[in-house]
Structures are given as C-alpha cells and as structure tokens.
Amino acid sequence: MAPSKKARLGGNSSRGSSKQSSTTSSSSSDTLPKPFKAAPTTLEPLYAHLNPHHIYLAHIDSRPRDFKRKIFLVPVAMNLAVALLFAWRLYAVAPYYLQLFASTIGYPNELTIRAAEMEWQPLLLIILHRSLTFILDFLLFIFVWPWPYEFAVGGSASHGAPLGWRWQVGFRDQEIYVRRSRSWDMELGDLFGAEGSAKRNEFWSRVGEATNPLLLQQKTGYLLMDGAWDLDWDAMVLATSLVDTKKVELDEFMEPVVLLHSEKFGWVTIDRGDSKAAGEEERRKQVFAFRDALAKLDKEDLFFRWIEIVQFETSKPGVFGAQRQHEVAEQIRELFTKNGVDFDKIWGEVVAKTSTAGAQKEDTGATSDPE
Template sequence: MPPKSKGKASKALFKSSSTAKKPRSSTPPAPFSLPPPQLEPLLSQLSQKHIYILSLDASPQPFKKKVFAVPVLTNLAIVALIAWRISYTLPLYISLATSFARNDTTAPLTLSSILNRFLGFLIDYFHYFLLTWPREFLVGTKHGSPVLWRTNIGFRNSEVIVRKSKAWDVEAIIPTVDIVLENEEPARKLFDEEVRRATSVTAMHEKTGYMLLNGKWDLDWKLMIYATEMIDAKDAVLPDFKTQALVHSPAYGWVIWDENVQGGNKEEEARKKIVLFKDELTLMGKEGLFFRWIELVQYESAREGGFTAERQQETMKKANELFEREGVDFEAFWAKLGGMQGMPGMDLA
C-alpha cells in the first residue's frame, strides 16, 4: 500500500512502476536477504540500474541546521554574484546588440578591445555553468533537491537517508551478471567493496545525511521525502530504514545485502566503542586526537585495494604514533577501555 497521508505529494513526485514483479519462491543466498514487505512501496520507485543505501540520521537538529546553512549561504552568494554580473554586463550586451542591428562599424576594433570582449564572454560562459549549482539546490533536475526535501520534512530528530550509486555502478550492475549469485565476479567484488566502505562505522559516524554526499554516492531527495511520508502515514516505522544496501537481482528482485551493513550487535558494539573512545579522550582534553583518528581511518579505508588486514595493521601503527605525539600512552589507554576489540581500523583480533 502506498502512503495514505500526503498521497497527493507522493503521486506528484513519482510515477507508478509498471514493471511486473517476479514471484519470490525462494530465498537468496547469504549475505543477501529479502527486504521486509513494508518497504515494497519504496522499492517500486527504485531504478534497477542503481544500488541504494538506506540509513537513519539521528544527529541533533541544531547540528543539522548548521550543516544545511553552509550550502544555503554558498548558493545565495553564487546567486548574488551572478545577479551583480548581469547588472554589470547587461547594458554592454544591449549596446553591442544595438550596434550590430544598426550595422555600426564606426567603433574601432583593436587587439585590446577584442581580448576584453573575449574575456568577458568567457567569464559569462563560466557564470552560466555556475548557475547550475543553485538551480540543482533549489529545484533539482534528476531526483529532487535539498530545498524540496527540507521544505517537505523540516528538521527531525531522526531522518531517513537514501543514497544512490553514481557512475561506478555500471561496472557492478551488468545485465548478464547477477551479483547476488556470482560471488567471484569482479562486479560482485566491486559492489562489496564500495558498499562496505560507504556503510562503515567510520564513514557514517557523526555525519548528517547531507555530509554523506561524495563522488560515489548521490542523495535521492525525492525518495527521502517518500520514505518520510510512509512513516508519517504509519505504513512503515523508522527501524525499517536502518542501514541496509539494496540491489536488484534478476533472480530474486530487490534484495538486501546484510554483510557488514546491518551488522546487528556488531555495529551497535562498534558505535558504543567509538562513543566511549571519544568521551575518554574528551575527559583527557584530547578531543582533537579523536577527530584525527577518524580522518586517518577514513583515508586508509578509502584507498585503492580496500581495507585489508595489512592496511589495518599499518593504520594501527600510525594511530599509535598519533597518540604518542599527544603524550597519551597507547597501550594503557586501550587497556582502560577494555581493549581495541570492536574499534574500526584497530580490531585486529
């Protein structure tokens, strides 16, 4: 059932899917599973050519407002710059058009005047492309816009975030390869690596949904509005949108990738460990050390080749050096926290 409340808004954002659903008579192999039936209305809106990640953003509302204020101010500055440029150049263009219309050839053409006009045209051409930023921010051309999203849902304590894979997915979503079934295919390995990286605790910790935008993942603003409307209509609940990756399988339809994504107790333990880690460093007056550790692990895990055991070992050595430079006894600190088990980038047990 589609959301009952705000049904008109949902219909305005989406068209009904006409693709016939395949019967699900069997269960996909691990680590995949079938999504809960509550997500069916959302699944019908997804493109089979992309991979999606659902998650919840529980960041404090004041923090979300501060993060959102940055692109708002940036785009206002761009609009102001373009408006000033138009007010400055419009009379020049009108004068130039009038001269052409009158076939006025009395104005001398010098190398300097030609270069000045060429430079002016080049600057205006650049401003034309710069205008796409505020246009996408305000109205969007593909999958909604941040302004559309915020004006529809406002700022909430918990918000549904929907990420959509970018161009890299053409190497993973191959019509002749079902990555659910072909575990050893390069496409499947690429899928596993990118989704692991995007859903790791370090990649998502202390980030609002807006900060999850990067070169590999877009935010689908329309789907985020639709998911919120499902919750408002009580057709779904927030836990239905916990961290999970969705990919379409020709054999099973939409499936959830479970490995290192939903994580269950493992993910919860990792989050608790990170919070304990940060709190302890804050008490010691070394909170900056926590953020440098986050940057270190994010950088190392995003490098080509994945976050292998050898790279994790290197990361732990670099973290040890960070602690030493700050005058913190590395081994004594972790002994106090009960060991490094569960800490991303340091759990080598």
C-alpha cells in the same frame, strides 16, 4: 559495514549422474548468494519508487537538529551569494548585450564598430575585450549558474533538490538519508549472474567504505556525497513521509540499509543476521559506546588517537601476532593513563553493557580492526 568475505553461491556440489548435476546447478542459480536476501516487504513502499538501475544506502543521522541547521546554512549562504552575484552580473551586462544585438540587426549605437575606418590596434583591443567578455559570461552561465539552480530546483537528470528536501522535511533530531550510486554501478551489471562473483568484489568495496561506522559517526548525512554516492533528495522526502504516516517504521533504518535490484530476484538487501555480520555489528556498537563514554569524560580526542594507533599498527607489514598485540595494548593503556583515564575499566564497562553473547574477555581493541 558489508561483510569482507566474498559472497558464494549456496548450491551443493554436483554429484552422481549428469541429470542430478543439472538439477543441482539449476537449484543453485535460483538461490541468492549469502549474505544477500530478498528485501523486506516492510520497505516495499520505499523501494517500489526507486530506480532499479542504481544501488541505494539508507541510514539515520541522529545528530542534533541545531547542528544540522548550521551545516545546511553553509550551502544556503554560498548558493545565495552566487545567485546574487549572477543577478548583479546580469543586471550590469544586459544593456551591453542589448546594444550589441541592436547593432547587429542594423541599429547603430555607441558599440557599433566601423572596422574600415579604424586602426588595427584599437580594433584588435575591442575584439579582444569583447571576446573575453563573451568567454567570461559563457563560463559563468555554464559552470556557475547551475550551482544555485540545482540547489533550489534540481538538474536535468535530477532526483530532487536540497532546498526542496529541507522545505518538506525540515530539521529533525533523527533524519533519514538515502544515497544512490553514481555511474560506477552501470559497470557492475547483474551481480547475481554467471559472472557476478567477481563483480561483487567492487560492490563490497564501495558499500563497505560508504557504510563504515566511523564514517557515519564522524560525518553528518549531508556531507556524505562523494564521487561514488549522491544523495537522493526525492527518496529522502519519500522515506520521511512514509515514516510520518506510519507506513514504514523508523526502526527499519536504525542500521544501514542496502538496496539493489536484480532482474531475477527483484529488490535485494543484505542479511545482517549473518553470523559474521552480527559479530561485526556487535563490535561497532562497542566502538560507538566507547566513544560516547569518553565523550562524557571530555576525552573524545583519545578515541580518535586510539583508532589511529590501531589502524597504523595493523596496517604495518607482517603478521599482527600476539606479541605485537600485547605491545600495542600497553601503548594504548599508557596513552590513556597519561590522560587520566583507566582504559580497562571503561572498555570493560562498555563490553558488559553492549555484549549480546555473554561474558567477553576484555582487551584493548587492538586484536581486531576497530572499524
């Protein structure tokens, strides 16, 4: 998840003479605001082929390949059904349109209308019927046919197709997913320019939501397409190929990678070594490990109920102080106890295994946002 605090320029305040002020200001403008940093050269084989006008997110989906196969079979079946229905419609209606065309160019047939010899009511019905037929087929061609076509081939502004991606990559236990921002990124402009500070708020909001660890844990990569992000099939094929040929290490994608381009700084990413980011990363690992521990006990539903309780309580108006934290902690402990689970024991084991900062005080997770 992206840091919630606003990025600030790292230059010192101007002091002394106007010349010194000018020098300091110039130095600040040449420095990336934290927690941004230049993208690592180890990923250059990937981002060298990306569109600099978009923002990219890359991560690894470690769900079993059988699960991914089942998920992918759903759009395959849907698009195959649409393609077959479209083919049947084309087969059924093609002779009809051929006869209409022949009648139009002067070859009479059973569809030829002699309006001067017909009553207005039958003529009106024929016109209405043909109009509805034209409208139906037009809508099918414009709105329905693109589904299987884009799934198999890709659209006009395409960056690959799902079927081509699967054909080249196959199904794997560890798959690299690359998302690219949709049109909203055009409104951001240069995030590192004079007015970039205000624009970075939307950037953090979009990226933070898209890289939410719970979202990545609950949804397989194929289902992460939404109004803000689309999957870049070509980039996914490229990333997988680079890993297969050892040009890029798979470990580069173990944590979500954010890539964006600046005219001044080139390709930029987020420094996850930042102290706040590191702390958040440790909490994420603890949350995931806690879920895994409950899953081994066949109590995974308790994990989601725990998340719901914490999110609900922390979103209430007022200060989430020590008293409320204690009340929520007792509520969570009671919930786990009723289900035969010792919360403090499991959470303590998780913290002991995942902590990178030494001994830590056990709590119920209610003192911080579990996300």
